[in-house]
Structures are given as C-alpha cells and as structure tokens.
Amino acid sequence: MSKPIIATASLAGCFGCHMSLLDIDDRILKLIELVEFNKSPIDDIKTFTKQCDIGLIEGGCCNTENIEVLKEFRKHCKILISVGECAIMGGLPAMRNGIPVKECLDEAYLDGPTVGENKEKIMPNDEELPIITDKVYPLHEIVKVDYYLPGCPPSADLLWEALVALVTGKELEIPYELIKFD
C-alpha cells in the first residue's frame, strides 16, 4: 500500500503551527517514513500534483486568496484538519472583526503612527492582490472541516500523536497536558 499523502498550508496565521510541526524534532524522520508530503511549505511544492489524504491548515481566512486555497484543499484532501486557534476561531487576526474594514485600512495605510509618508493617500488596490474580506473567518464557516487540533500552537506532541493515530488507524490517546492551555 502506498503511503498516505499530506498537504499543509498557512492562511491568516503566523506559521507558528508549522513551526510546532517541526518541533517534533527527530520524529520527522519517522514521519517521512509514514507519509508522503504534497503541497506544503515543508517541501515547497506550490500546487497540488495529486489527490491527498490529509490536509492540515493553520490560520483563518482574511482575504480572497485564503478562501481560494482553502477550497482547493477541500477539493484535494479526503480529510481536512483545522490546526490551531486561528484556523478554529480566527485567532489574533480576528481581533479586527467588529472594527469596520475601512477603519483598519486607514489605520494601516493612512493614519497609523508607523505609516510614514503617504501624501497621495494610496491604498493597495492592484488587481493582482487578494481582496481583504469584511471579517476573518474560521475555516469551518467556509468549508466542511473534519477534525480540529486546538492550541496556539498545538504542541508538537499533539500534532505527532494525532497524525500517527490518523495514518495508522490507532485510537488517539491524548494526555490531558496536551490539551490543557492555562
């Protein structure tokens, strides 16, 4: 039987969840024996080259590109997992929810103390750029999500245990410490 294929992406996140995945240390060698990676920053494959079994996504959706990528993942992955606070609930980026988008953009490009010179009052509006959405959305409001791995970031051990359980079909046993956050 061929190895299960994994894809990963970071949307409106900080890559911290991916860093946490690297924190499995030498177990990454075992992971490579267990699975094959497709589209992911880990192997730098930019587009899906085949159907995958598991998609891991960190970060919520704050713009049209995030949504496009998320929908691609849903199309290409049998199982989709929301990884970390931002994917599950919007996280820090969602702090802007409740503030009108215009106010946020004005603060970022016109009025903020770190703006510097912007005499022409230019806002980034090139057609090539993704469009900012009105709110930051958690993944499950856009597509169906199969599993959630909580944490900011989820610990390396939690990611490891969850992945191994999923690809080996063993029951996931999560020690309390791994999902205790205070």
Add this chain to the structure above:
Amino acid sequence: MEEKIKSIIKTSGNSPDRLMDILLSVQKEFRCVPEEAVSLIASALGISEADVNQTKTFYHFFSSKPVGKYAVYLNNAAVSGMMGMAEVADEFEKQAGIKFGETTPDGLISLDYTACIGMSDQEPAALINSVVFTELTREKVKEIVAGMKEGKTVESMVPEYGDGNNAHPLVKSMVKNNIRKAGPVCLGDYDAGKTLSKALSMNPKDVISEVQKSNLRGRGGAGFPTGLKWLFCSQESGERYVICNADEGEPGTFKDRVLLTERAKMIFEGMTIAGWAIGAKEGIVYLRYEYDYLLKFLNSILDEMREKNMLGKNIMGKGFDYDIRIQSGAGAYVCGEESALIESTEGKRGEPRNRPPFPTQSGYNEKPTIINNVETFCSAVKIVEKGGEWFSNMGTEESSGTKLLSISGDCKQPGVYEVEWGMTIKEMLDMVDATDVQAVQVAGPSGVCVPPSQFSRKIAIEDLATGGSMIVVGKQRDLIKDIVLNFMEFFEDESCGSCITCRSFNMILRRMVEKIVEGRGIKPDLDNMVQWGEIMRNTSRCGLGQTSANPVSTTISNFRELYESKVKDVDFQSDFDMKKAIIESCEAVGRPPVVHE
C-alpha cells in the same frame, strides 16, 4: 446638578449598599445617569467610578443618554408578540416618527423594547414612565402619542382603572387582576394579623415544624422545601435576614403581581412570621422595577401595619422587633436568581454567586438569609393559621397545597388561577377554554414545551414543575419563530455574562434558531444545538444558563418533525457569501469588487 445629586445620595442613605436606590432616583430626575453623576456618587460613597458604572450598566432601566420625557418600554415577550405587538410597535414608530431604540430630536419621546413586564394576560402592554398601559391597539397608541404631544401627564392618559386595589388612590392603574379562580390558600379568606398573633404566641421552632409538616415547597419554581430552608437559617448564629423575592421575571408569570396588589398584607405578614421563626429583625422585599407602579401603595401598607403594631418595635406586645423595607430592582431577569438578587440588593451587579455557601449560611451582607417567593410567604400564613396537615392534604404526595398559575396565550380566559397541584394539562386547558392547542409552554422559557401527546401529564413538582407561567400556544402559531426564537433572544439579552458558555452559547443558539427560521438550517444543526445546550447546562453557575437551552432542547425533542421539515438533509452548508464579504474593502481601496475564480 451637583446639589440635586448630593441631596439624592443623602436621602437614599449615603451607603454603597443603597446604590440601586441612588441610581434609580438619579435616572428618574435626569432621565439618565450622566457621567458627572457617576463620579459624584463614587466619591460620596467612597467607591470607585468603575463600581458605580458596573452597576449602572448592568440594569435595563439605567441609561447613559437621556430617555424621552415620555419613555416608552414596549414589552416584546412572546405572548405580547402573539397578541399583536408588531402592529402596536409599528404604530408607535409612525406616530412618534422614530424607530425603536431612538429618541425624538426634541427629547419628547423615546421608544424601547423590554422583556416581559408581567402583564401576559392583557398584552400587548407597555410601561411609559413606569405607568402600565395594557391591551394596546393602533387606536390607543394614536391617542397616547397625541396626548404626549399635547404635554399631558402619563397618569392622566390612563383611560380607566382596573379592579380591586388597581383603582386604589396610590395605584390608579388600568391593570386588571383577572382572578379567575380563587383557592383556599392565597386568594381565599384572609384576616390580616390573625395568624401573626397566633405565630408570635408559638415557639419559633414550632412555627418551623408546622411549615415542615405542610411539605410546602418554594413557589418560585425551584421547589426547595420551605421549612427546611427556615430550619437551616434558624440554626445559624448572629444577625439574620428575610428576603421576599418579588422579582417576577419569568416571561408569562404575573401571579405575584396579583398577590402584591391584593394580598400585600398577607405577604408582609408571612415575612414577619418567617422573621419570628428564624430570628431575624429585618425583612426586605426585592420588587422588580416593572412593578414600580405598586411601590407607593406597598409602602403605605407597610406604614399602616406599623401603625397597627404589626411591624416595628414590640410587635403586638410580644416583644418582637421586626421591620420591612422595599428594595427596587432596575430591570434584570437574572436577579430572580436568589444569590444575584442578594448582590443586587447590596447595590451591585446582579451576578449570581458561587454556591456553597448557600444564602441560609451567608446571604445578604454575608449574613444568614432566607429568600422565598411572594406566594411562598402567603402560603406560610395559611399554614400557620390552619395547620400543616390541612395544607398537606391538598395537592399531590410530593407537591402539597395549591399553586397559583398565570395562564396566558391562546385561550379565552387568561388570568390567575389558584388550583391544587396535580391538575393535568388537559384539565387546565379545559379550565381556560383553549382549543386547537399546538403546545403548552410550562414554567416559562426556562421550562418545558409540552406537546399534545403529553397533555395528560400533571402540574406538580414531580412531573411538570412550574413557578406559575403557563403559555398556551395555538396551532396558528409558528412555534419555532414566535416562541423558540423569542425565548432565545430573551436569554441572550438577560445572561449576566459571567459564565462563558452562557454568555456565548445563548447567542450561538439564537443564531442557529434564526438560521432555521430563515431556511438555512441543516440536519446536523439539530443535534449540535442539543449537545451545545447540554454543555451550557453543565458549565453554568446559575439556573439561567442551566435552563436557557430548554426552549431549543425541549422543542427539538418534542417537535422534531417540525424542525426536520425546515432543515436541509445535508452534511454541510456554508453561509459564507463572497460577494458580500468583499464589498467593504473594495470600496475602501477603490477597486472593482470582482473575484477571479
């Protein structure tokens, strides 16, 4: 302003635990509690501005901006909706030229909604400057608003007075009692002072054991044995308090309003007997602000009882000192919860306390306190008068005596009925002349929505427990939209916000019900709602969060087919609308709102 506020603080007792009274007086005087008042009050009472602000912002009837000279609070509870509130609201908006939530530019009229004001048998009803207007229609609204524009006093706009003490010179209200059935306990014969005199010649322990013998259980809804509560409190040492819970906030209940109107002396007598039994010297009635129109009248009854030596020093020459004061609420459902009520009585936000310690151990001012419902005190009077056995012979094995039911909704005879516990729902519906019934909401939003297949169930603490609210829902109603959604909006508003699940899940559940009403619901939503309700029940500190999922969970379990007919049988469906989501930012940066997919 400063002088006025200082004098209010002085007359209200100049103490942090009278903050509610101070804020109520300031609100009345200035039609709001201005920032300036907050700092004056804080420095006078020696507390922080944050302390004053947190109380001020907690209650519905305190405002930061001035309400209108005529402040209209229209009841938007489910029964009001059933009886035509939408039309009345529409007429108010037309006549006043503003929307609800707004004040006219000249400051004359403000329009707001409020939760159930205890008039479910005469809806739609509204409070205008604490004067009650019932059975409103478009025509009546036209007259009322015209009167406001002419500058008439609100009192003079009351067309006619109701029956009994509603017509008392200190009440002058159009509210009707609608007592349809008087029973032998609360609404039967009553001879003021007779039982008090008997009780004061008894040993306090014997008074408690008589109440225990009666098996009287709390009439507010929770059904805790009254005698036991009194016994626990009497065994504590030091100062003790008696509190009467007249914060009748459960939508659909109005029987305490009738008792306060017609049996005020009996309530106070019951509180005095309780004070004798447990060894208290002070009683407090926590009166919901919606019943403020009864306040002067109730205080006059207290004065009368003091004159007759039924209150005060050396009552009836038996050497017992005891007095009662009335504490007004300011609009918060959660204050019906006993520990939240105590917090509010102490001038704080009405946030429930952790228990234990229970109020009988540490209640008002951290002193042992009993809190009983209005009806419980009335029942106690009859029990001491006629004996516990007489009382326990009525009703069922586990629910002795009679119960006042406030019955409203789709029936021909809404009103107050005193019946023995044990009546079936079917018997009740015959009694109130209700036909074509879709469901009966027992015990208000926090209770159970009972379908016709269960109409043989009994009204009793062991089967269908109730604090008195009974709402009959006819077949013509949209159960999910008119009832369930209304109830969830109510809980979302009334959660004190202390427990995370209660604060957020009530909102989430309301949204999900809305989603189903709007035709966007899917099948998995139903099980999710039930499960989330269960989480809220298990993780909330007080009865509000423990029961506020009931409108959803009891209707899903009893009317599942109705829900299933409204939801799509799919696994997942996104409500996300890309076009809508990008409009704002495209406008802000000046680019066409087009997504190339």
